[in-house]
Amino acid sequence: xxxxxxxxxxxxxxxxxxxxxxxxxxxxxxxxxxxxxxxxxxxxxxxxxxxxxxxxxxxxxxxxxxxxxxxxxxxxxxxxxxxxxxxxxxxxxxxxxxxxxxxxxxxxxxxxxxxxxxxxxxxxxxxxxxxxxxxxxxxxxxxxxxxxxxxxxxxxxxxxxxxxxxxxxxxxxxxxxxxxxxxxxxxxxxxxxxxxxxxxxxxxxxxxxxxxxxxxxxxxxxxxxxxxxxxxxxxxxxxxxxxxxxxxxxxxxxxxxxxxxxxxxxxxxxxxxxxxxxxxxxxxxxxxxxxxxxxxxxxxxxxxxxxxxxxxxxxxxxxxxxxxxxxxxxxxxxxxxxxxxxxxxxxxxxxxxxxxxxxxxxxx
Amino acid sequence: xxxxxxxxxxxxxxxxxxxxxxxxxxxxxxxxxxxxxxxxxxxxxxxxxxxxxxxxxxxxxxxxxxxxxxxxxxxxxxxxxxxxxxxxxxxxxxxxxxxxxxxxxxxxxxxxxxxxxxxxxxxxxxxxxxxxxxxxxxxxxxxxxxxxxxxxxxxxxxxxxxxxxxxxxxxxxxxxxxxxxxxxxxxxxxxxxxxxxxxxxxxxxxxxxxxxxxxxxxxxxxxx
Amino acid sequence: xxxxxxxxxxxxxxxxxxxxxxxxxxxxxxxxxxxxxxxxxxxxxxxxxxxxxxxxxxxxxxxxxxxxxxxxxxxxxxxxxxxxxxxxxxxxxxxxxxxxxxxxxxxxxxxxxxxxxxxxxxxxxxxxxxxxxxxxxxxxxxxxxxxxxxxxxxxxxxxxxxxxxxxxxxxxxxxxxxxxxxxxxxxxxxxxxxxxxxxxxxxxxxxxxxxxxxxxxxxxxxxxxxxxxxxxxxxxxxxxxxxxxxxxxxxxxxxxxxxxxxxxxxxxxxxxxxxxxxxxxxxxxxxxxxxxxxxxxxxxxxxxxxxxxxxxxxxxxxxxxxxxxxxxxxxxxxxxxxxxxxxxxxxxxxxxxxxxxxxxx
Numbered sequence: 001x002x003x004x005x006x007x008x009x010x011x012x013x014x015x016x017x018x019x020x021x022x023x024x025x026x027x028x029x030x031x032x033x034x035x036x037x038x039x040x041x042x043x044x045x046x047x048x049x050x051x052x053x054x055x056x057x058x059x060x061x062x063x064x065x066x067x068x069x070x071x072x073x074x075x076x077x078x079x080x081x082x083x084x085x086x087x088x089x090x091x092x093x094x095x096x097x098x099x100x101x102x103x104x105x106x107x108x109x110x111x112x113x114x115x116x117x118x119x120x121x122x123x124x125x126x127x128x129x130x131x132x133x134x135x136x137x138x139x140x141x142x143x144x145x146x147x148x149x150x151x152x153x154x155x156x157x158x159x160x161x162x163x164x165x166x167x168x169x170x171x172x173x174x175x176x177x178x179x180x181x182x183x184x185x186x187x188x189x190x191x192x193x194x195x196x197x198x199x200x201x202x203x204x205x206x207x208x209x210x211x212x213x214x215x216x217x218x219x220x221x222x223x224x225x226x227x228x229x230x231x232x233x234x235x236x237x238x239x240x241x242x243x244x245x246x247x248x249x250x251x252x253x254x255x256x257x258x259x260x261x262x263x264x265x266x267x268x269x270x271x272x273x274x275x276x277x278x279x280x281x282x283x284x285x286x287x288x289x290x291x292x293x294x295x296x297x298x299x300x301x302x303x304x305x306x307x308x309x310x311x312x313x314x315x316x317x318x319x320x321x322x323x324x325x326x327x328x329x330x331x332x333x334x335x336x337x338x339x340x341x342x343x344x345x346x347x348x349x350x351x352x353x354x355x356x357x358x359x360x361x362x363x364x
Numbered sequence: 365x366x367x368x369x370x371x372x373x374x375x376x377x378x379x380x381x382x383x384x385x386x387x388x389x390x391x392x393x394x395x396x397x398x399x400x401x402x403x404x405x406x407x408x409x410x411x412x413x414x415x416x417x418x419x420x421x422x423x424x425x426x427x428x429x430x431x432x433x434x435x436x437x438x439x440x441x442x443x444x445x446x447x448x449x450x451x452x453x454x455x456x457x458x459x460x461x462x463x464x465x466x467x468x469x470x471x472x473x474x475x476x477x478x479x480x481x482x483x484x485x486x487x488x489x490x491x492x493x494x495x496x497x498x499x500x501x502x503x504x505x506x507x508x509x510x511x512x513x514x515x516x517x518x519x520x521x522x523x524x525x526x527x528x529x530x531x532x533x534x535x536x537x538x539x540x541x542x543x544x545x546x547x548x549x550x551x552x553x554x555x556x557x558x559x560x561x562x563x564x565x566x567x568x569x570x571x572x573x574x575x576x577x578x579x580x581x582x583x584x585x586x587x588x
Numbered sequence: 589x590x591x592x593x594x595x596x597x598x599x600x601x602x603x604x605x606x607x608x609x610x611x612x613x614x615x616x617x618x619x620x621x622x623x624x625x626x627x628x629x630x631x632x633x634x635x636x637x638x639x640x641x642x643x644x645x646x647x648x649x650x651x652x653x654x655x656x657x658x659x660x661x662x663x664x665x666x667x668x669x670x671x672x673x674x675x676x677x678x679x680x681x682x683x684x685x686x687x688x689x690x691x692x693x694x695x696x697x698x699x700x701x702x703x704x705x706x707x708x709x710x711x712x713x714x715x716x717x718x719x720x721x722x723x724x725x726x727x728x729x730x731x732x733x734x735x736x737x738x739x740x741x742x743x744x745x746x747x748x749x750x751x752x753x754x755x756x757x758x759x760x761x762x763x764x765x766x767x768x769x770x771x772x773x774x775x776x777x778x779x780x781x782x783x784x785x786x787x788x789x790x791x792x793x794x795x796x797x798x799x800x801x802x803x804x805x806x807x808x809x810x811x812x813x814x815x816x817x818x819x820x821x822x823x824x825x826x827x828x829x830x831x832x833x834x835x836x837x838x839x840x841x842x843x844x845x846x847x848x849x850x851x852x853x854x855x856x857x858x859x860x861x862x863x864x865x866x867x868x869x870x871x872x873x874x875x876x877x878x879x880x881x882x883x884x885x886x887x888x889x890x891x892x893x894x895x896x897x898x899x900x901x902x903x904x905x906x907x908x909x910x911x912x913x914x915x916x917x918x919x920x921x922x923x924x925x926x927x928x929x930x931x932x933x934x935x936x937x938x939x940x941x942x943x944x945x946x947x948x949x
Binding site: 003006007274275278280286359360362 | 411414415418420421440441444445447448449453455456459461462463464468472473475476477478505521525533
């Protein structure tokens with residue numbers, strides 16, 4: 001085992017301060033990443049549930065689904081296009097629900113026609129598939145009727161859906177006709193209509209070509225944009241701006257991590273100038289010393305990741321369920337890799353000092 | 365061929381706008397198996413001579429030859445290699461790596477420069493520790509050893525790579541007279557056993573008799 | 589002072605590294621605060637600028653004005669409660685204005701819901717626009733709603749709702765527009781009642797009285813109403829977690845730095861005490877260094893934050909107020925001082941006699 005790793009094992013206390021500082025920075029990074037993913041995932045769940053399908057949106061809505069209004073005849077027109085296996089309506093509105101025996105909570109009421117991987121097709125009028133969290137948030141049984149909207153109307157809960165398909169609040173999925181009735185009671189001034197059409201492509205269809213055909217079929221009815229779920233998510237300005245902001249903040253936090261590691265290793269190097277002079281005098285090279293520092297940086301980063309990871313898990317568990325924090329494994333892996341890389345780069349900022357150590361200083 | 369040869373070796377340092385001549389055209393040779401004692405007051409150039417002999421610095425002019433190979437003009441990497449493979453240092457303040465055991469301090473020399481502490485290295489380390497009467501202290505950290513024991517570990521480290529030349533800087537300065545003499549006697553034994561050339565810088569008159577030859581330096585020159 | 593400054597001069601590099609790390613953390617902290625402020629301002633500006641002391645909602649609405657529908661007669665019932673000086677119905681709607689979804693708050697002239705700056709300006713046939721740097725788009729000169737056009741007579745900076753361009757318009761005009769949009773006569777519901785309390789009355793007490801006296805309503809004071817607006821509480825609490833983490837990181841990083849530095853200087857510090865320095869002579873240089881390094885870092889970090897926010901004003905909107913900057917900067921300086929002092933504990937425990945003990949290898 002190298003000299004550097006032996007030092008870590010035999011003198012762990014020396015490295016404790018930087019491990020503590022880095023662990024906290026890891027917690028900050030995980031929480032920031034959690035907010036980044038939580039915000040974007042929680043706001044786009046309804047759209048992402050439609051992966052593999054096309055979404056038809058009024059052109060003046062700029063792919064913002066809740067601003068889109070489509071006429072009733074659009075659905076029939078789309079159904080006649082070659083390559084369309086099925087077409088259904090999709091609309092959503094924010095409202096409240098009071099599950100039987102529970103408290104009033106914010107929900108997103110989603111009206112749909114088609115079944116999805118994540119959401120079964122509507123069973124019938126007056127029935128709903130309810131977010132699995134709703135009961136817990138409201139303090140009610142999981143199968144309690146959600147009692148949606150100002151009139152506490154609707155529905156019988158016939159099943160649950162994962163909270164992945166939320167849109168800023170727990171979701172309640174009902175048949176679209178039911179949705180139209182409920183939306184009218186929620187906003188009497190709004191005159192609710194279909195917001196989006198969902199196109200289920202026939203097997204083997206080319207989505208791009210199908211999108212063009214659908215657009216053309218609706219040319220005489222209403223001007224539309226036809227997009228995939230990913231395109232709609234990417235077009236969400238609010239989500240894009242939030243993501244950009246948080247990514248910038250995460251970048252700055254990595255810079256702070258780099259500086260903290262660099263600071264620690266600079267101080268360590270200063271303290272060990274004499275030792276480095278001796279090692280150089282007996283034949284050690286600068287690359288040997290730098291490799292040792294880099295190895296220590298990797299170990300420190302790994303320990304900080306473990307400690308910070310545990311702390312983050314605890315912190316996230318304590319965060320109230322309505323705060324949008326979602327820890328995604330992919331993001332954690334990226335953060336972990338970037339943390340190790342940052343620590344290594346930080347340790348190598350001692351390069352100049354190491355090169356300047358004069359082996360002759362070991363004598364006399 | 366001498367183990368070490370200095371030919372008109374000169375070393376100048378610039379201090380502000382003044383030039384200090386630390387070594388003034390010195391000629392010196394040390395043969396294989398010879399134990400040379402280098403004495404002189406502070407500032408006489410002894411340490412500078414040691415740094416040139418140890419490829420720790422290059423002369424301003426003149427040459428330094430180690431077993432016939434020119435050391436002046438070597439690049440950093442080449443000089444490090446020479447120090448690693450052909451020169452053994454025993455420093456004034458011992459300078460063991462404080463978080464390595466006695467055995468690991470010896471093995472560290474083999475791991476420098478991309479090397480490995482293989483079986484042969486471990487056997488050699490154990491053999492040296494045995495010769496230095498430290499076999500039962502092999503697993504102790506320097507902080508757990510006495511002053512004399514630490515100095516012996518330093519000698520073991522210096523001999524680990526079977527050097528052509530041993531350079532010893534004030535080995536007794538941190539030890540009492542009894543221990544100090546013991547350490548130099550040990551050095552003497554190793555020089556005789558291995559036939560390695562050695563240069564010892566010291567102020568300590570009490571150990572001078574253990575050398576084969578005494579050279580005095582004053583003001584950067586060897587006193588005739 | 590001499591020792592502190594001498595060391596700062598001699599070891600510029602490492603102090604600069606610490607300063608850079610702390611400066612960046614300060615930048616992050618102030619940036620978070622500005623973004624949070626802008627986000628919540630875009631959500632709550634209309635409420636913050638309104639004269640209303642109390643807001644009354646349907647008790648099912650969870651303080652969400654867009655989810656609230658009040659019964660007819662609620663306004664009169666609220667107006668009859670003791671302590672109420674004025675009660676005015678407000679309807680929160682969203683219309684497309686110049687192709688942009690915009691919040692349209694239907695209320696009466698002189699309503700407590702109107703921004704304080706333009707109070708009383710809402711004449712028939714006119715509207716008031718609320719703008720915010722965080723909300724995209726400029727206020728239109730003409731509020732063109734379905735079936736009715738209104739001249740925008742005044743603008744209130746910051747008076748936005750739901751991070752949308754916002755307009756305050758007369759109730760009858762908005763009623764016309766909603767019926768026109770629905771294609772049939774649609775009565776304009778009341779989302780909320782904006783209440784001004786009488787002089788000398790406590791808003792919280794009046795709110796409680798209204799909730800008790802009127803069936804089916806929930807009345808809250810202005811602060812509670814703002815906190816209850818959808819998203820506002822979430823933003824405040826989310827950023828709150830981030831602030832705490834940042835403060836802790838600043839304290840730890842500063843403390844760790846000075847701890848390592850102090851341990852490295854331990855022998856020198858013990859020696860100083862051996863030659864007559866008092867504990868204060870050892871403590872003061874560290875405090876001076878913390879103040880200098882953290883102080884400079886705070887200044888540079890603040891300057892960078894202000895510059896960044898100004899340059900990106902169109903994206904991030906409002907900047908920072910002086911109070912926020914001073915509070916945050918002060919908190920970081922205090923944390924740094926505490927951390928720096930903590931690092932000295934170890935050294936202060938050492939006795940001066942150790943300077944003459946054999947301690948080295």
